[in-house]
Amino acid sequence: MRPSPSWLLQLAVTLLTAAFLIIPALQSILAGFTSNYFRGLSSGLTLKWLGEVWDLYAHSIFLSLWLAAACLFFTLVIGVPAAYALARNPGRLSRVLEEFISLPLAVPGLALALALLQLYGSMSGFRTSWAFILVGHVLYTLPFMVRAVLAVLLAMDLKTLEEGAATLGAAPWTRFRTVVVPNALPGILAGALTVVTLSIGEFNLTWMLHTPYLKTLPVGLADSYASMRLEIASAYTLVFFVMIVPLLVAMQWASDRARRITQ
Amino acid sequence: MTLIIKNASKTFADGTHALRPTSLTVGPGEILSLLGPSGCGKTTLLRIIAGLERPDPGGEIRFGNEDVTRLAVERRNVGMVFQSYALFPNMSVRGNVAYGLKVRKVSKAEQTRRVDEVLALCHLTDYANRPVTVLSGGQRQRVALARAVAPRPRILLLDEPLSALDAALRDSLRDELAAMLRQFQITAVFVTHDQVEAMSIADRVAVMSKGTLQQIGKPEELYRNPASPFVARFVGNAMPMMGQREPGRLILKGGELTLPNDAQPGQAFVRAENIHLDPEGALRGTIETVSFSVGHYRLGIRDVTDDILIATHPGRQAPRPGDTVRLRIAADDLLFLVDKNGQTT
Numbered sequence: 001m002r003p004s005p006s007w008l009l010q011l012a013v014t015l016l017t018a019a020f021l022i023i024p025a026l027q028s029i030l031a032g033f034t035s036n037y038f039r040g041l042s043s044g045l046t047l048k049w050l051g052e053v054w055d056l057y058a059h060s061i062f063l064s065l066w067l068a069a070a071c072l073f074f075t076l077v078i079g080v081p082a083a084y085a086l087a088r089n090p091g092r093l094s095r096v097l098e099e100f101i102s103l104p105l106a107v108p109g110l111a112l113a114l115a116l117l118q119l120y121g122s123m124s125g126f127r128t129s130w131a132f133i134l135v136g137h138v139l140y141t142l143p144f145m146v147r148a149v150l151a152v153l154l155a156m157d158l159k160t161l162e163e164g165a166a167t168l169g170a171a172p173w174t175r176f177r178t179v180v181v182p183n184a185l186p187g188i189l190a191g192a193l194t195v196v197t198l199s200i201g202e203f204n205l206t207w208m209l210h211t212p213y214l215k216t217l218p219v220g221l222a223d224s225y226a227s228m229r230l231e232i233a234s235a236y237t238l239v240f241f242v243m244i245v246p247l248l249v250a251m252q253w254a255s256d257r258a259r260r261i262t263q
Numbered sequence: 264m265t266l267i268i269k270n271a272s273k274t275f276a277d278g279t280h281a282l283r284p285t286s287l288t289v290g291p292g293e294i295l296s297l298l299g300p301s302g303c304g305k306t307t308l309l310r311i312i313a314g315l316e317r318p319d320p321g322g323e324i325r326f327g328n329e330d331v332t333r334l335a336v337e338r339r340n341v342g343m344v345f346q347s348y349a350l351f352p353n354m355s356v357r358g359n360v361a362y363g364l365k366v367r368k369v370s371k372a373e374q375t376r377r378v379d380e381v382l383a384l385c386h387l388t389d390y391a392n393r394p395v396t397v398l399s400g401g402q403r404q405r406v407a408l409a410r411a412v413a414p415r416p417r418i419l420l421l422d423e424p425l426s427a428l429d430a431a432l433r434d435s436l437r438d439e440l441a442a443m444l445r446q447f448q449i450t451a452v453f454v455t456h457d458q459v460e461a462m463s464i465a466d467r468v469a470v471m472s473k474g475t476l477q478q479i480g481k482p483e484e485l486y487r488n489p490a491s492p493f494v495a496r497f498v499g500n501a502m503p504m505m506g507q508r509e510p511g512r513l514i515l516k517g518g519e520l521t522l523p524n525d526a527q528p529g530q531a532f533v534r535a536e537n538i539h540l541d542p543e544g545a546l547r548g549t550i551e552t553v554s555f556s557v558g559h560y561r562l563g564i565r566d567v568t569d570d571i572l573i574a575t576h577p578g579r580q581a582p583r584p585g586d587t588v589r590l591r592i593a594a595d596d597l598l599f600l601v602d603k604n605g606q607t608t
Contacts, residue, residue, distance in 0.1 A: 157349065163349065167411070
């Protein structure tokens with residue numbers, strides 16, 4: 001069968017769009033391996049810039065990983081019980097609370113950071129510690145955790161499951177541990193991957209809150225663009241890609257899985 | 264173990280009286296059925312017994328000599344089978360059945376022994392390691408029952424355990440459930456809206472309506488001697504014969520019935536199985552509808568009384584809609600009932 005003209009047109013548009021999006025990324029990645037970007041590929045390929053990125057920004061990578069882990073811990077500890085409470089008490093108050101938790105999604109990160117600075121800026125010990133950035137990240141990522149867990153909890157008959165466990169002799173904490181959490185696991189996993197991805201990639205808020213000694217991965221990226229050679233910034237982008245893309249893929253997978261359960 | 268309920272009532276936050284003060288006693292090993300239409304308070308009463316709802320002040324629930332009114336559900340040691348089964352989807356059949364033993368910290372060896380025993384009783388041995396999510400409705404129902412009885416509860420509560428199954432399965436599982444319940448020899452309370460289910464499984468049936476216990480008794484008693492028009496209608500679908508009562512006879516639109524001398528006052532009721540087609544019959548009516556149901560015809564007959572009367576007709580041939588027929592109703596088969604409020608309907 002001969003391809004129809006409209007099919008060819010669609011193919012051309014798709015390929016062009018893909019090229020438009022992918023070529024700059026490829027160019028940037030290539031730049032990270034090029035000895036001298038201004039002389040082009042003829043200057044030869046090198047891993048030198050990657051090494052420099054590691055020397056200059058290794059602490060940013062570790063800080064981001066540490067912040068993401070801490071952020072995940074707190075969103076789990078706060079978010080899972082919060083989602084559980086919202087799921088168990090459906091009512092107008094719960095809807096209002098849910099909206100409140102979701103508020104950081106609507107408020108720009110900069111405004112959120114400004115509010116944190118106004119409130120805690122004078123507590124210099126806190127202001128200059130990584131915990132300050134952590135507070136920002138938890139505020140920003142918490143709604144994602146709550147919503148992911150809540151969606152899964154609302155999809156099952158949580159009340160009856162818990163009543164079943166109660167008649168079998170399980171006290172409230174046992175019920176939470178053996179019935180609620182295991183059944184909410186797909187939602188918790190989706191939420192966790194979202195939180196880690198967002199925390200590692202978060203720039204707006206972190207840029208306002210960071211100090212020269214506390215640069216996270218994206219803040220370091222901005223810094224490298226502003227003050228380093230283009231090759232180093234490009235190599236940095238590559239490092240960023242390598243860290244964030246597997247997380248994004250995993251997040252997509254986990255969210256799809258959780259969505260299948262809620263349907 | 265004897266279950267004693269004294270003056271239990273339940274008023275919800277919005278002021279609805281789900282259950283009016285109710286007292287009843289269920290003997291050791293007895294199977295009691297709470298029968299009534301939806302919203303009659305039967306599930307509320309069951310949940311009060313389980314400890315999932317707290318009765319209004321003044322109510323009391325006793326398990327034998329122990330007052331459990333204030334005891335939390337997880338300490339009551341009851342077994343409950345939920346309408347939706349509420350099986351834990353994250354566990355296998357074995358995991359579900361063992362759950363109650365596990366949270367009670369029963370030893371591993373004893374757990375295995377008892378789970379195996381209950382699985383065998385409920386014909387689930389072959390499915391022990393399957394996830395509950397792949398089971399059929401009937402298998403899930405048996406897992407729910409096995410899970411509830413495995414910890415040897417003091418009392419077994421079942422909330423419409425067969426209503427989630429399709430009709431064919433329900434019929435075969437009804438007898439199976441009755442047999443299993445007798446095997447366990449546990450005091451059991453069983454909620455249903457299906458009179459056939461209540462009658463065939465329970466030792467005694469408590470008929471409820473609008474939050475009130477209407478009558479309690481053996482299935483035969485309820486059928487033969489209903490205490491109120493509601494019970495007569497709900498158990499065995501008795502139909503009112505609207506007409507004029509005169510000494511010794513009942514004058515209806517379609518003729519006259521001679522009443523026994525000792526007939527009680529009140530509204531006369533009759534059941535479909537007691538209306539017979541008979542060319543010599545005293546009543547006349549016109550066939551409105553004819554339908555064939557397993558083994559007999561169901562005839563809708565008008566003009567005998569105000570409402571349409573349903574008659575079951577076992578013959579090989581049925582009259583056609585529009586035919587005029589004569590009917591015979593034995594005087595002994597009439598029920599005479601007075602509503603508690605004094606009304607005759």
